[in-house]
Amino acid sequence: MALIPGDHTRFGGLVRWFRALLGIFWLVFQLYIIWYPQAPLVQRPLHLILALVLFLLWNPLKSRRLGPVCGVLIDSVLTAAACAGGAYYLLSSTRLTERMEGIDPVGAIDICFGILLLAVLLEAVRRAVGWSLLTVLLLFLGYAFVGKWVPGWLNFSGFSLDQAVEILTMSLNGILGITTQTSLQFVFYFIVFGAVYSSIGGGQLFIDIGLRLSGRHRAGAAKAAVVSSSLMGSISGSAVANVAATGVFTIPLMRKAGYSREQAAAIEAISSTGGQLMPPVMGVAAFLLAEMLQIDYTGVALAGLIPALAFYTTIFVQVDLDARKTGLGTVQDETKGTQPPILGRVYLLTPAVALVLVLLSGYSATYAATVATAACIVIGLVQPVNRLDLPRLIGAFFEGTRQASQVAIPISAIGIIIAVAIQSNLALKFSSQLIAGGDGSWLGSMLLIMLGCLIMGTGLPTVAAYSIGAILFVPALLEMNISEMQAHFFVMYYCVLSMITPPVALASYTAAGIAGSQPMRTSFLACRLSFVSFLIPFAFVFDACLLGVGSPGWVAIAFLSLLAGSAGWAVALVGYLNRPLGLVERVFIGVGSVVLIFAPTATLLWLLGLTFLVLCALWVLVLQRKSGEPD
Numbered sequence: 001m002a003l004i005p006g007d008h009t010r011f012g013g014l015v016r017w018f019r020a021l022l023g024i025f026w027l028v029f030q031l032y033i034i035w036y037p038q039a040p041l042v043q044r045p046l047h048l049i050l051a052l053v054l055f056l057l058w059n060p061l062k063s064r065r066l067g068p069v070c071g072v073l074i075d076s077v078l079t080a081a082a083c084a085g086g087a088y089y090l091l092s093s094t095r096l097t098e099r100m101e102g103i104d105p106v107g108a109i110d111i112c113f114g115i116l117l118l119a120v121l122l123e124a125v126r127r128a129v130g131w132s133l134l135t136v137l138l139l140f141l142g143y144a145f146v147g148k149w150v151p152g153w154l155n156f157s158g159f160s161l162d163q164a165v166e167i168l169t170m171s172l173n174g175i176l177g178i179t180t181q182t183s184l185q186f187v188f189y190f191i192v193f194g195a196v197y198s199s200i201g202g203g204q205l206f207i208d209i210g211l212r213l214s215g216r217h218r219a220g221a222a223k224a225a226v227v228s229s230s231l232m233g234s235i236s237g238s239a240v241a242n243v244a245a246t247g248v249f250t251i252p253l254m255r256k257a258g259y260s261r262e263q264a265a266a267i268e269a270i271s272s273t274g275g276q277l278m279p280p281v282m283g284v285a286a287f288l289l290a291e292m293l294q295i296d297y298t299g300v301a302l303a304g305l306i307p308a309l310a311f312y313t314t315i316f317v318q319v320d321l322d323a324r325k326t327g328l329g330t331v332q333d334e335t336k337g338t339q340p341p342i343l344g345r346v347y348l349l350t351p352a353v354a355l356v357l358v359l360l361s362g363y364s365a366t367y368a369a370t371v372a373t374a375a376c377i378v379i380g381l382v383q384p385v386n387r388l389d390l391p392r393l394i395g396a397f398f399e400g401t402r403q404a405s406q407v408a409i410p411i412s413a414i415g416i417i418i419a420v421a422i423q424s425n426l427a428l429k430f431s432s433q434l435i436a437g438g439d440g441s442w443l444g445s446m447l448l449i450m451l452g453c454l455i456m457g458t459g460l461p462t463v464a465a466y467s468i469g470a471i472l473f474v475p476a477l478l479e480m481n482i483s484e485m486q487a488h489f490f491v492m493y494y495c496v497l498s499m500i501t502p503p504v505a506l507a508s509y510t511a512a513g514i515a516g517s518q519p520m521r522t523s524f525l526a527c528r529l530s531f532v533s534f535l536i537p538f539a540f541v542f543d544a545c546l547l548g549v550g551s552p553g554w555v556a557i558a559f560l561s562l563l564a565g566s567a568g569w570a571v572a573l574v575g576y577l578n579r580p581l582g583l584v585e586r587v588f589i590g591v592g593s594v595v596l597i598f599a600p601t602a603t604l605l606w607l608l609g610l611t612f613l614v615l616c617a618l619w620v621l622v623l624q625r626k627s628g629e630p631d
Helices: 012-035 038-060 067-098 109-129 131-149 162-170 179-201 202-214 219-238 239-256 261-277 282-295 295-303 305-327 341-361 365-382 388-423 424-438 440-455 462-472 474-479 484-499 506-515 518-540 552-574 583-598 606-629
Strands: none
Touching: 012 038, 012 179, 012 365, 038 067, 038 109, 038 179, 038 388, 038 424, 067 109, 109 162, 109 282, 109 365, 109 388, 131 162, 131 388, 131 462, 162 219, 162 388, 179 219, 179 282, 179 341, 179 388, 202 219, 202 305, 202 484, 219 239, 219 261, 219 305, 219 474, 219 518, 239 261, 239 506, 239 552, 239 606, 261 506, 261 518, 282 295, 282 388, 282 484, 295 305, 295 341, 295 462, 295 484, 305 552, 341 365, 388 424, 388 462, 388 506, 424 440, 424 462, 424 484, 440 462, 440 474, 440 518, 462 474, 462 484, 484 518, 506 518, 518 552, 518 583, 552 583, 552 606, 583 606
């Protein structure tokens, strides 16, 4: 069986064995450092080097112009260079740990291996993500050296070659900084958990639950996509992976229920995108957020619960109203699936429940993911149907390490952007310019930040967009006396939504590929469906209760009012509430909804918005009864 492109060559067997041994070693290493952590300048470089080598083995160079022989030669040189970099860090770990940054000299060997490692990493980024992120990285690297010649507020003293190598490759900044630490400490374990959980049937169970809960109701096909994608996304934490996993089931189901290709793809894209916001396993950006704030990941997951529930509730309400308005979306009997009964597979929820309970018990996210993975293995070995044998278990681990290597590459490379932005003071300069551009107003500055996050997320992975946004935009929000948690969630939320906004929307394009729809039309339709959700970040910036800050009673009231406002906004956008609404009715309901969403809980403006929205709803219902229209 060919596991990678090029396995048919004479070196295919050797590559497979090397890749297998390296994957096992990486897995053992990650388990070892849970109980026996090493110095940061030991475990972070080793994590990155293992990811680099494994990624190169899984993703050989594909070039018709160079030919297979030249491709193998280039891959061999890059792999050897990465291995040499690993040897350099292991042999120099004591010196690198004890040296004083900015005082001790940078040797020729440091410069040599630093440049070598950066070159290999940049090529790996090109293969993993493409030219979008690589172009941004090269721009920041160029800025680091030519900053002294840049005019205006972007001017700074610039880096020398020694300074660049020292900051980017020899310290706990740059590629060995907070982003690599996030990959090392959190991302690896959750990706392996997701791979093992899917191998025992956990992902399929979530899809079937969505079908069973919503499939028989009006708009059942679309609702099933929303429910199953939210459940699957809470474990996978990746929009594109979520689309690929659930879209192959939900998109054909929606097509059979009468949705167009673009509609089916758009609903799946926006539903899967929200998985990066859905606890317990949010996207990689959420783990990075926890590291940046230096708080436990459990706190981030709990803070993200209300926004995530509001996100999916608004999407659910909107597809329901659309179906009531158009009559589309009911699942026919013959399309309801032939999977085994859910009750007989409910034990597969045990790993997910264990993950949540361990997190809530105060243990680290790393430990929680490890326990959940162990639960998957135990259940897989003893379950009566689809029992997990040794080859499938090994295959699941190999798939987990393969995915982890693909994620670790861009995450580590983002450290270049963070280091340059901090060392050049670009973050604070950009913050000042942003506030000035917003004329000093909260709303103006936040609208500019929202637009910046969406533009910056064009074609970039969410974690890359969020990392840049956290450096450039969060300081501006902090200047407006917004808390760190609110500021970071605001930026992360819009970076997540950039996955479905044109011109380059990765989740929308993936769904369009499955549905056979036009990517751009799918992206615009997904934006229309998610337009309700675009107001949620403003809501939790204006009211911290929506991030769980405050007494349980006020948090509950804030949550319910957000749901009411979001549902009203969906009604205004769709133009339907048991009957088609006129323009004036939609405007009134929309105004009341926006006021209720934006106003902090228990303020006079909040009370006025709630009253106005209730009166509008009563007005619509009274007119409906007088006209004699059926519900």
